Amino acid sequence: MSRPTIFDVARGAGVAISTVSRAFSNPQRVAEETRERILRVAEELGYVPNPHARALTSRRTETIAMVVSDITNPHFFEIIRGAEMRAKASRFTLVLVNAEESARIEMEQIARLARSVDGFLLAASRLPDEDLLQLAGTHSVVMVNRQVQGIPSVILDQKEGCRQLVVHLASLGHSSVVYLSGPRNSWIAASRWQAIRDSAAACGMSALRMGPYTPTVSHGGAAADAALTTGATALIAHNDLLAIGVLRRLAARSVRVPEDVSVAGFDNIFAADLCSPSLTTLSGVHADLGRSAVELLLDGVAPGPRTGEAPRLVLPSQLVLRSSTGPAPVAV
């Protein structure tokens, strides 16, 4: 009743188990004829190598884990898809785990999988640098949308993207902008704020940061209320979800968008095009993020000498203009 093992295949093919093993994991080291016979017998028997037994000795699992800070955030969709496709192309399994926006949970999940995967893709990690460096010391790690010195990473170009966004707002006549910040331990939030502040300064705009806010629709209400107290006419929310929450609250308070206030977000999630007004947002080819991340990881996982520097990919971002940004209101 139990499944066939390498032993059964060996018997059926009249060879030693080591030969069967090679036929599967090192095909070129087995004579063509022998290999074919083995594969045929295996096929007939319905033999499939046991991944645990394999991992136990080889220490490789052909599996990579992708840890996302919040699996319900649509932003990760395309990243996940891109990563998955690339992983599959190399016959790796991608398993997805959720960190629920919590550093503790993220760490737990990682610890749990540490022995069962070949490497980690950490998307928008909430962990402190030290933890990441330590992890990277013992495992293959690639960061997505976060940079840490010494760890391979792929990010969208925040700096240039934020600059375009700010210039866009400046050219519409806005003189002050508020950044509604994401979570406190979000690297990308810090990086966005810095880029916005610098670009605003370069444009002669004043910039203010508020928050941190949990980047969900429901937290947009508080963010909107806070932002209105500043008198700023341009709001940049940490992501589209938060921006949509802001739009809702503004509508509820009869603040017109974009006539009274302009609003922009990040990620270009599906809903950004559906809400009203539709949302101006900073996007990028997220599937490429995922794809590139897996590629870096596979490079790191492969045997052979590690390249000297940890690669840092910066992929272009792009501004998507919609209806939520418009000319600044004329001063009364």
Added chain:
Amino acid sequence: MSRPTIFDVARGAGVAISTVSRAFSNPQRVAEETRERILRVAEELGYVPNPHARALTSRRTETIAMVVSDITNPHFFEIIRGAEMRAKASRFTLVLVNAEESARIEMEQIARLARSVDGFLLAASRLPDEDLLQLAGTHSVVMVNRQVQGIPSVILDQKEGCRQLVVHLASLGHSSVVYLSGPRNSWIAASRWQAIRDSAAACGMSALRMGPYTPTVSHGGAAADAALTTGATALIAHNDLLAIGVLRRLAARSVRVPEDVSVAGFDNIFAADLCSPSLTTLSGVHADLGRSAVELLLDGVAPGPRTGEAPRLVLPSQLVLRSSTGPAPVAV
């Protein structure tokens, strides 16, 4: 440099390896004092049991796989979250894999994971009944939103939900309804159509099915065009994504919703509340679906005699009325 094993812990604690093993997997079979000493040594050494070695002998992995037909469909969000939380509560890891709306890929993913997980959660599976039955013969399987004789399942109550939806449309004066069907091999699509047809008959409405359509926004255009040719005033799309695509196309063709045509969807995804007009949809507590599914699976995974009948949970669905459905236009 290599990680500590059960051996190192045993030496450090002055006990046999089997005692260490018990301290971790069967704590109550070890004297309190011994156990504490072992755990302390393990902690000091940074010992973590190797899951592969463990799985190799015990044949249990404490991992369950959730296969979803399309991971980018927001419908699955809450289901995934519910499943994840329940799994974590029992210290199981939930790994997520994507079937990309393809039966072939679904089968591949399953085969790939068959040895590395304790069971499968199949959400909106596209596989034929026979394949599912065969799989269920060798593995623990729970279906989500699909029923197959002999396999445990959890679904939302389509029948009652569709009835409510049709009655709602009938009470608005609509006399004909079109169901824009989901994928050909979607069990839920078949089940919805049957419920819609029966309920429509009971209300004296005519019902028509069109499609199948891939349930994405982009396919809603064709669906809308097709539906308009029928002269029906009420459209029920297979899901919210398709419905949103329909809304877009109708807007583009200057067909007013709900004045000229009423539109409804399924799933109550986040965007259903954002699109304009906002979408009437049939919902349910999706997190409960995921939670219950994991519960059934854990029951099945647990050692001990299997219960006689495969349980079939039917969770209540609920109609969410929004602006996309309204009174039927008065005949010219």
Added chain:
DNA sequence: ATGAAAGCGCTAACAC
């Protein structure tokens, strides 16, 4: 090119 044999780290009888 192939075989023999020694583990990988752990669990699960079985003994005491």
Added chain:
DNA sequence: GTGTTAGCGCTTTCAT
């Protein structure tokens, strides 16, 4: 309550 021991199914030297 704890120790001994035989594997789980495979990879990987090392021979031949």
